[in-house]
Amino acid sequence: MLFTSIRQQLRNRIIQLLPADQPAFDSVALDVFRYQAATNSVYGEYLRHLRIEPEKIQRIDQIPFLPIGFFKQHVILTQAAESPANPQNLLTFASSGTTGTLTSRHYVADPALYDTVSQRLFEQVYGPLDRFHILALLPSYLERNNSSLVYMVQRFIEKTGSKRSGFFLHNTADLTATLRDLAAQRVPRRRILLIGVTFALLDWAESGTDFSFLRQLPELIVMETGGMKGRRQELLREEVHNILTHRLGVPAIHSEYGMTELLSQAYSTGEGVFRMSATLRIRLRDVNDPFSLYPAPSDPSSTPSVRQTGGINVIDLANLDSCSFIETQDLGQYDQETPDGFRVIGRFDNSDIRGCNLLVL
Structure with a gap:
């Protein structure tokens, strides 16, 4: 009952977010992280393997991102969203794939x-x-x-x-x-x-x-x-x-x-x-170290004249019932001339090409 109430409060806050309100986004993202760390068994286990203590996470740049491949191997759902029946009974989105390959499945508890x-x-x-x-x-x-x-x-x-x-x-x-x-x-x-x-x-x-x-x-x-x-x-x-x-x-x-x-x-x-939109932000990670994030253009440590290519991590607050912190296999760059702007320039060489993905580098 407690988690159901927390989820409803988070849902209301997510719907009310505005594109340019970064402090509000950060506040909701931290609360969504704590909620999903406690109620999403797959994400919680991932955090334990990383020896992450959720209560010590104080900034969104400290939040670990779940590799996107987990959507192929696991049911990614929070406890409050899990159907008492088979999750397959939920609205389910699936990625395209060639014959014989595993496809990602995203179970949507709240269409x-x-x-x-x-x-x-x-x-x-x-x-x-x-x-x-x-x-x-x-x-x-x-x-x-x-x-x-x-x-x-x-x-x-x-x-x-x-x-x-x-x-x-x-x-x-x-x-x-x-x-x-x-x-x-x-x-x-x-x-x-x-x-x-x-x-x-x-x-x-x-x-x-x-x-x-x-x-x-x-x-x-x-x-x-x-x-x-x-x-x-x-x-x-x-x-x-x-x-x-x-x-x-x-x-x-x-x-x-x-x-x-x-x-x-x-x-x-x-x-x-x-x-970046009201419920979506990206952070770029080092292509050789998935736990090292590049500074965003708004960060004091950012170098505006340098356009770095990194792996795209996405914070998607609409993923309230699955996982909001996704390490994708897309490559991108911050656009230094556009506030909250980014470019998608390709994919990691060893990743499979999926239907909704952008063009290969």
Whole structure:
């Protein structure tokens, strides 16, 4: 009963967080850490192996991060979130993987929290969903039924209330026709979000279609979610964005950073620079020492002129019922010119390439 009450208080505080309120984020993160150290058996055992005493953790840069591979081997849930039945009965997101490989599984005990947080994070950057048409080109994700990205986009589509919103599996001709119809409208228009997996956007952009009509849609946002999924040669994000902006004639390509093991997202409105969001922060770690963190640009010890590449650690407070402190296999850099900005530049060489991941270095 005590942990249930603590969880509810934490849930309320997480929902109320604002993007720029770092002190509030740090306070909630420390309390979430103590809660998960006590109630998440896998994370608690990991801390014991590291000889970490949770009560001695006083700053968020002292919090250990759970290697993301644990989501493949273990059920990552807190006691308060565990179903009395099989955890498989919970909403479950799974990463994509090749035949015979283990996939990560993220059990979501509180879908309403995920819905609330994901919508707030999007709207804090782009505005209300009911002012959008959302066109989703996510063929590889639609081909399986447990994609967190498809789940999120489906909820977003419902929130738009637009008959134009929808998914396009492989029928890019219908996608083009929908965009042409929207360009021909003379009534007050909504913004348009075209969100797509990278390889599908590239295939569409290089299909020989005349995209000059897109100039009539200044409200169009093209957003890539990363990932070639073995369909095309891996490219750097900058190369992908150059191809898409040239072919489609749009000024910038937006990006979404998320993955199966995270319930929060970060967005880039161009130039490949993501902004940390209200419930998500990253810290970069030394590529050779996972327990050594690089100073953030805001730290006094940071050297602004040096752009270091490090492994991305994520604090995701929306992961209240699983683990909020994740050591990913992505590589990134702090963006020195953008407050709370970061770039995702690739993956560790020995990590497997997963569906929602960004481009390989």
